[in-house]
Amino acid sequence: MVFQCQRDSWARQFATKVVSCQAAELRPEGSGEPVRGFQVVLEDTILFPEGGGQPDDRGLIGDVPVLRVTRRGPEAVHFVQTELEPGASVLLSLDWERRFDHMQQHSGQHLITAIADLMFGFKTTSWELGRQRSVIELNTPSVTAEQIEALERSVNEKIRERVPVTVRELAADDPEVETVRSRGLPDDHTGPVRVINIEGIDSNMCCGTHVSNLSDLQVIKLLGTEKGKKNKTNLVFLAGNRVLKSIEQSHNTEKALTSLLKNGPGEHVEAVKRLQSSVKLLQKNNLNLLRDIAVLIARDFKSKPVQSQLFVLHRKEGDSEFMNIIANEIGTEETLLFLTVGDEKEAGLFLLAGPVEAVENLGPRVAELLGGKGAGKRGRFQGKATKMSRRGEVEALLQEFVSHQRAET
DSSP: OOOHHHHOTTOOEEEEEEEEEEEEEEOOSSSSOOEEEEEEEESSOSSOOSBTTBOOOOEEETTEEEOEEEEETTEEEEEESSOOOTTOEEEEEEOHHHHHHHHHHHHHHHHHHHHHHHHHOOOEEEEEEOSSOEEEEESSSOOOHHHHHHHHHHHHHHHHTTOBEEEEEEOTTOGGGGGSBOSOOOTTOOSOEEEEEETTTEEEEOOSOOOSBGGGGOOEEEEEEEEOSSSOEEEEEEETHHHHHHHHHHHHHHHHHHHHHTSOGGGHHHHHHHHHHHHHHHHHHHHHHHHHHHHHHHHHHHTSSSOOSEEEEEESSOOHHHHHHHHHHHOSSSOEEEEEEEOTTSOEEEEEESOHHHHHHHHHHHHHHTTOEEEEETTEEEEEESOGGGHHHHHHHHHHHHHHHHHHO
């Protein structure tokens, strides 16, 4: 189970032959319909199949994109959407940017794992190479800020020392295998055992692709810890180019904030705190004004000599409390109220209030017309609406109901 990608992690192109090509389906990550295509096995490959916590490579077979590479026993299976002829000679091309990123993160994990164990006795129980950040699960309930700082300083010292990273292949029955750090071989493992050696620091069984010198890692940044499962701690890190990209993103954010806040980076936090306080005060004042407006609207309705049996109101600014204040002030024993807040062309909130029997009958129909959901009790039915543009249809329904009630009396 040793492929060319494992013998030479730096190879970007490789000539080989097609062994087999079978129709298959690829289930996309997450959700979505399966993709029809073919599973291709080659004599050898520079495209790494996922394993050891490392995602699979991407690349081309000739000019055909490889969408996934998986391991099946001693074989690497390449999923493509174009049928390839068994026996045909092909040229593999590797997506080098993705591969080198994976090499940096994977070798970085080996280094952090080894130093964390040497310095503090923290054992690594698993790890994940994520798309934006990587996580090492440590068998400890907590890691202090001082320990993180010391660990980061130590791993970066090793990078500056340009420590070599070598790969050895041992026979499965070699006694030395027992001395190598490992979480065990897969059940379907065949062939020699690969051992990744960081000179003087670590010797670890691994199937992944790695750098040849710690200097290739450039730098490692420990972003902190998160609570893990079963009394463990997740250590979050970036290695190599990911650190540079993170710095670039942070710098761009800093420039944008400097422009918006009209002050230097050192004053950003205080400026945002002041803005937050201002927003809270404005929100409080706005709420008080909305309450006052709700009371005035209700009193204006009640002051009219002849009060309608149907009261309809829409306001772009408002909330559930605003609508309920109006309903409380007007009273719902005799008047049917249909109140809405939000953008008329988008989603919003609604309240139907009035005589209990009428609301129980009309509430679900109002929600259906507005493309929303709601619930109610004791003469109130309220909820969310996705089709506020259909308010007119609801008003017509309610007007018809009121007219029918009036005719009966």
